[in-house]
Amino acid sequence: MTTIEARRSAHQFDLGPARALVCRECGNEVPLAAEFACSECFGPLEVGYDFGKITRAEIEAGPRSIWRYRNLLPVPSDVQEHPNTDPGLTRLVKADRLAAALGVRELWVKDDTGNPTHSFKDRVVAVALAAARQLGFTVLACPSTGNLANAVAAAAARAGWESVVLIPSSLERAKVLTTAVYDGALIAVDGNYDDVNRLATELAADHEDWAFVNVNVRPYYAEGSKTLGYEVAEQLGWRLPQQIVVPVASGSQLTKVDKAFRELGELDLVEPTPYRVFGAQATGCSPVAAAFQAGIDVIQPVKPDTIARSLAIGAPADGPYVLDTVRRTNGSVEHVSDEEVVDAIRLLARTEGIFAETAGGVTVATAKKLIETGQLDPDAETVLLITGDGLKTLDAVEDKIGPRATVPPSSAAVREALGL
Numbered sequence: 001m002t003t004i005e006a007r008r009s010a011h012q013f014d015l016g017p018a019r020a021l022v023c024r025e026c027g028n029e030v031p032l033a034a035e036f037a038c039s040e041c042f043g044p045l046e047v048g049y050d051f052g053k054i055t056r057a058e059i060e061a062g063p064r065s066i067w068r069y070r071n072l073l074p075v076p077s078d079v080q081e082h083p084n085t086d087p088g089l090t091r092l093v094k095a096d097r098l099a100a101a102l103g104v105r106e107l108w109v110k111d112d113t114g115n116p117t118h119s120f121k122d123r124v125v126a127v128a129l130a131a132a133r134q135l136g137f138t139v140l141a142c143p144s145t146g147n148l149a150n151a152v153a154a155a156a157a158r159a160g161w162e163s164v165v166l167i168p169s170s171l172e173r174a175k176v177l178t179t180a181v182y183d184g185a186l187i188a189v190d191g192n193y194d195d196v197n198r199l200a201t202e203l204a205a206d207h208e209d210w211a212f213v214n215v216n217v218r219p220y221y222a223e224g225s226k227t228l229g230y231e232v233a234e235q236l237g238w239r240l241p242q243q244i245v246v247p248v249a250s251g252s253q254l255t256k257v258d259k260a261f262r263e264l265g266e267l268d269l270v271e272p273t274p275y276r277v278f279g280a281q282a283t284g285c286s287p288v289a290a291a292f293q294a295g296i297d298v299i300q301p302v303k304p305d306t307i308a309r310s311l312a313i314g315a316p317a318d319g320p321y322v323l324d325t326v327r328r329t330n331g332s333v334e335h336v337s338d339e340e341v342v343d344a345i346r347l348l349a350r351t352e353g354i355f356a357e358t359a360g361g362v363t364v365a366t367a368k369k370l371i372e373t374g375q376l377d378p379d380a381e382t383v384l385l386i387t388g389d390g391l392k393t394l395d396a397v398e399d400k401i402g403p404r405a406t407v408p409p410s411s412a413a414v415r416e417a418l419g420l
Helices: 003-010 056-060 066-072 096-102 121-134 147-159 174-181 191-206 218-223 225-233 252-265 288-295 320-326 336-352 356-374 390-396 413-420
Strands: 018-023 045-049 091-096 107-111 139-143 162-168 185-189 210-212 245-246 276-282 334-338 382-385
Touching: 045 218, 056 066, 056 225, 066 225, 096 107, 096 336, 096 356, 096 382, 107 225, 121 139, 121 147, 121 210, 121 218, 121 336, 139 147, 139 191, 139 245, 147 162, 147 174, 162 174, 162 191, 162 218, 174 185, 174 390, 185 191, 191 210, 210 382, 218 252, 245 356, 252 276, 252 320, 276 320, 276 356, 288 320, 288 334, 320 334, 334 336, 334 356, 336 356, 336 390, 356 382, 356 390
Parallel strands: 107 382, 139 162, 139 210, 162 185, 245 276, 245 382, 276 334
Antiparallel strands: 018 045, 091 107
16 A cells, blocks of 8 residues: 555545535535545535634634635645645625626626636635645646646645646647746647546546546535635625626536535524526537526536637536526526627726636626626626636737727827827
């Protein structure tokens, strides 16, 4: 037995309040380990907890990062003592000008572009790294559509770990460069994300010391998305929004934000008021929206064809659970065209000064469509999740924007260009 196997078999893990891994389908519980599928029914595993008493004051006194919620996450109590990128506590922006443009009474934008590698993926990777360290791994790895690649490479560099990152060879150039700069092992694969993900699963089985954050340690990784929900509630003054629009790739983020809202209510940290959850997809990769609109439970895989590459997962693992969530909360899942995505990126930028990547354009465009079709209540307080920075997807807008004019160096020429 190897050292890693011996440590794992002894279950000597400090993962805070985490009690066990629980199957989302049959409820079977297994000890905390590097597992992601139920041995009884092959359903996905997620973290189950035994939470102690947690107060708002305790959280507010914590660090200005996701570690203020460490007693709600599967991480050790000394998580801050180990090098990590310490993401979180990003801005919640009161978006009055965007609200006026969309026809919404009260609108907030959760701007996660301020994370260390400029996307929400820093949250999930930070939790995955903390768990992976406890579970005995030594290499941080992932298949990625871009943002996760950035986050894994950066977190591994900060921790002094090696990294192995697999990406589709068609990935945006900016995301390739902002991963390669950390000098880990970056491998481009001829194929789409689903091909890359399948390859990662094979490699995870062959390399016991590689922690593929969204494969063999996925249950822990996914819990990092809860911190978005925690922060929204705390930043609203410890209350839940009435509506929230979340971009959907694998679907995990949407389901974990919902989990966060439910946990806060169960722990008496917020009043458990009703809320509605809406999912946003690009038309060129919208299998969850298609299933919702058809009224079925089965997600039919698709071949992605959209500029929103960070959402281009044709066989989303959490798709069925997205459907469960939006139906339970009286929300819905919609899709928007690439043209609508670009228009929405520009709308958010000119109204609120926030430059979102294409996934953010999907969120804003979907909110607009939901309002126009009467699915989203314009009088209800609404939150939009903006999960990545527009500097990562410049190719989506470079042909649409530029200087208003090119003039000689004279004030008269400038005034003429401005029509003054």
